Amino acid sequence: MPELPEVEVVRRGVETWAAGRTVLGTEVHDPRSLRRHAEGTEQFISTLTGAQLGTPQRRGKFLWIPLSSPEADQRAGAALLIHLGMSGQVLIEDSEAPREKHLKITLRLSAQEPAQLRFVDQRIFGGMQISALVPAEHPSGAVPEGAAHIGPDPLEPAVTAEQLFRALRRRRSGLKRALLDQQLLSGVGNIYADEALWLSGLHFARRTETITRAETARLLSAVSEVMEAALAAGGTSFDALYVNVNGTSGYFDRSLQCYGQEGKACDRCAQTGAETLIRRTPFMGRSSFWCPRCQPRPRQGRW
DNA sequence: AGATAGTCCTGTGGGC
DNA sequence: TGCCCACAGGACTATC
Numbered sequence: 001m002p003e004l005p006e007v008e009v010v011r012r013g014v015e016t017w018a019a020g021r022t023v024l025g026t027e028v029h030d031p032r033s034l035r036r037h038a039e040g041t042e043q044f045i046s047t048l049t050g051a052q053l054g055t056p057q058r059r060g061k062f063l064w065i066p067l068s069s070p071e072a073d074q075r076a077g078a079a080l081l082i083h084l085g086m087s088g089q090v091l092i093e094d095s096e097a098p099r100e101k102h103l104k105i106t107l108r109l110s111a112q113e114p115a116q117l118r119f120v121d122q123r124i125f126g127g128m129q130i131s132a133l134v135p136a137e138h139p140s141g142a143v144p145e146g147a148a149h150i151g152p153d154p155l156e157p158a159v160t161a162e163q164l165f166r167a168l169r170r171r172r173s174g175l176k177r178a179l180l181d182q183q184l185l186s187g188v189g190n191i192y193a194d195e196a197l198w199l200s201g202l203h204f205a206r207r208t209e210t211i212t213r214a215e216t217a218r219l220l221s222a223v224s225e226v227m228e229a230a231l232a233a234g235g236t237s238f239d240a241l242y243v244n245v246n247g248t249s250g251y252f253d254r255s256l257q258c259y260g261q262e263g264k265a266c267d268r269c270a271q272t273g274a275e276t277l278i279r280r281t282p283f284m285g286r287s288s289f290w291c292p293r294c295q296p297r298p299r300q301g302r303w
Numbered sequence: 304a305g306a307t308a309g310t311c312c313t314g315t316g317g318g319c
Numbered sequence: 320t321g322c323c324c325a326c327a328g329g330a331c332t333a334t335c
Contacts, residue, residue, distance in 0.1 A: 032311085032312085035311080085311095085312095086312085087312090087313085087314095102313090121312095122312080122313060122314075123311085123312045123313055123314085124311070124312050124313085125311070125312070171304090171305090172304075172305070173304090173305065173306085177305090177306085284306095284307095285307090285308090
């Protein structure tokens with residue numbers, strides 16, 4: 001399940017391999033991957049073909065490639081917006097590479113091999129769309145309309161603990177629910193939410209309106225830390241990740257302390273001589289993993 | 304406003 | 320062995 005670090009690894013790969021190249025041709029093998037592109041398949045193809053790819057950008061789990069054209073025309077100020085969903089992959093491959101079973105979209109790129117940017121997506125929760133760029137507070141100065149509704153992500157300098165603190169206090173909800181809400185802070189999915197809550201010693205059901213400044217600062221640091229760690233683990237050899245960036249490879253799993261660790265001893269407790277087992281609790285139609293000692297369940301009144 | 308349920312998909316795996 | 324069905328989950332929408 002690609003979350004922010006996985007998407008950033010893909011972004012870096014696309015920057016290395018595809019930025020500056022021209023789209024010579026576009027093939028849509030399955031229009032369901034264009035579900036969010038309202039103008040239809042033909043318009044997608046005609047807009048993309050002939051455009052030059054700029055430096056890829058990212059906010060949260062959304063990735064986009066600004067498009068430009070030598071003759072300034074209607075393509076100016078637009079971007080190819082990509083979301084990997086559950087199972088999306090972006091592959092840069094030689095033209096003769098065997099066709100993937102779930103290949104959805106192919107961009108033929110100028111100049112040299114590897115000359116294809118392929119979008120592969122087994123479950124089709126992800127997709128591509130062409131989206132107008134609108135000015136926004138983002139390191140690049142703009143975000144695509146299709147991603148304008150989500151909040152900044154923890155790796156953007158604009159995010160501060162004070163800002164997050166005020167947003168959480170305004171809310172009347174559970175802490176993990178708020179963390180998964182992409183409009184508040186983007187890029188956090190189920191895996192890194194659990195990791196960050198564990199690292200900061202906060203329970204997933206903690207009421208947001210009772211959170212303190214210190215706890216918020218701890219939480220935000222923890223979110224950044226687990227994401228930077230995953231990025232460091234996966235970002236060093238992203239060539240290999242091109243083969244499989246969908247998260248099922250387990251590439252990022254090595255560093256997980258809490259998520260998926262049900263029944264295993266909590267590392268932090270072990271260091272203090274205690275033996276506590278990580279628990280799994282059904283939550284929001286999925287699972288939450290937590291340590292009952294590090295992340296005590298809030299008492300009545302703190303929920 | 305917050306919570307819940309339904310929708311989009313397909314491969315996996317448990318149950319029988 | 321093989322069939323069926325529940326399940327998984329990110330983002331979005333509809334509804335309470």
